[in-house]
Amino acid sequence: MISQDGVIAPPTFLGNEEQQQLAKEIFQLMVMQGALFAVDAPIRQTRSNLVQFLAEQKQIDPESLAAAIDAAILANPSVFAREEIEDDVVYITSRSGTYRPQTEDLSHMFKDRLYQPEKPLPIDDISVVVSTTRPALTTVEPVFISDYWQIQAGLVPVPRGVPTEGAEESESISAGQPSPETSLVSETPAFSASVEEAVVAEAAAEPEAVDAQESDLVAEPEVVRSATEIVVDGQVIDLAWPVEQLMASYGPLLERALLAAIDRDPLNQIVSFGRNVYPQASLVNLGKNDLRRIRDYILEVGEPLLDTTIIADLYYHNPRQADYEGFRFSLNYRLSREKDFDFVGVEGARLWSTKGLPIIGTKRVKASEMGQLTSYLEEGFDDSLESQSAEAIKESGSVSRLLTFFEWEYGVLPFDESLKALFPPLMLPDQRSAIFRIDVPQHYTSYLAEVRVPTGSRGGWLQGLEDFFREHLVPGALITLSRTEEPNVFVLQYEEAESSEDRLLTLDEKKNKLAFTNVTYYCVVDEDQLINQQRFGKLRNLKLFPMADRRKADLLLEHIFETVGDQLGNRSEPLYWIKLDDLYVAANVLRPFSKSYLRLLLNEDERYYADDSVADAYFYKPEQKPELLEEESYEEEIDDEEDYPSMRRGGRRFRDDDE
């Protein structure tokens, strides 16, 4: 026994007086033997040693002494433990006066904790809990936490079908009383089971007049699934089905989920590029020198290059080599992880671009501005499929369209539904653009065009045809874009015609104004959309708003009415009139518009109203602006007969003297 001040009190010995004395003597001997032991550490001594020592000291018979020692020890079981080994006996005690066998507490061992409760993770999932790598620099990185631990922490709801302790209980409780869901499952034939049907039936089975709060409190009973069903993104998949049946029913879902899981895998055992996957361990290592060579080569050629071209020209790999596809995948995967390289290809033509290549398309319109100017396409005002259905475009592989002034001037085509049907989809989920070669067989030339796909509310567009349009075509020309056998090569054609000369609208960039100039052209045009001075003479007065302001469609519309429309009122009460077709041509001088978008703008503003006597014609009755009346009277004095546009919002005015 140990007192509070640390002094060890001797134990109390039992038995007769002789036994007590002998036990005490043995205890003292053993404590001396283990004087440097821990207080509770076991001190062992054999009976034969004790007999030999004490018999010599006391000069008595060893055999009788052995019996006496054994009797004294057995009389004090609280002080001594006794073990028999072979032909001897071992006595055990400790300095504290008692001996308790030490037990090792293994209940908190790491390996045990991983398996409690009942095997939460398979052994290969340890990596989702424990990082296998140590970063060279201490960085705060997102850590993937397995669904299991997130559910345990209550961070995510328990998905249907995931076993929980409560669910097991409810399953066992409800085992005797089949729920509606269980009967549904059991009655549904194995291969015709439709989850949608089950969901509909489940919804119908719910009582209608249940209080909302109550329905929240009453948890939906778990669907009792068979032993072969798993849940993938909320969809129950029965692994008892044949693989072909599973792929036919849930192929896209299963592929998407597997790709996502491969990307999430912290061990990175498998890597993906587009729709291809490859084991990480089999990747060919491409170092900094390789990347530098590839970048230099792309810059030397001056345009994006195919992966096959890079491999052939820099690595001399032959497609017939067994490791060719593996090397090709490695190259694509490596470049996709480098910020200096941009993937600008599509499935079947993996093009790589790098920093420093010449920009494709006009620099006069910024990408952010163009995205806003074409946002109406993503808002549902895309009428490009009125004349040609998407199916027809996909089948024929070509799209025809009339060039507007804006498209002709800047070499930009809004990426509407007709072009979406023609061009292949982008390959990577985070890809923003793709580059295509547009061949013009009529002139034996080709151009690089970049397709920027819509992102969010911003529209997409195709750019890079500025030079060709300006050189060979005029606004109103009919062009046809067609697919070729190469997924990244398209053909652009137009119908040639005898030379025609006309005074057409052009943009004088130096003076930053529109003007009519004599132009000779050799293409078939739609006369309604040909912007010549005879029909659209007033367009020279159109104000060239800064590109950033052109997203304000309502502002442009007012200005176009005032500039191009027929003035039917007077100066104090102006009233403008214009046909929708002319409005469409005029509006497309400043920015892309569709007719359906124009109709929306006209119908949602009460200052515009339709002319019932003429189809698709509109009036515009502007509000009176008293502060402008004085300005206009001043205008009258200096302008004589010229009908110049009224004061613009920007405060600027133009006088066109191009003629």
Added chain:
Amino acid sequence: MEAKLITYGETALDKLAQWLRSTGQPQDITSVTEQYLDLLRQLVVEDENND
């Protein structure tokens, strides 16, 4: 293995990687998904049959 212990995309991913290595070529996700389903089926269905 019981189906409830299977996490799609995590369980047996090492075996899928092993199969991919054995093919020696990059594979399309469709064929990889088919192979993965086959692996899961072997884990679940055959286990059930053994029981």
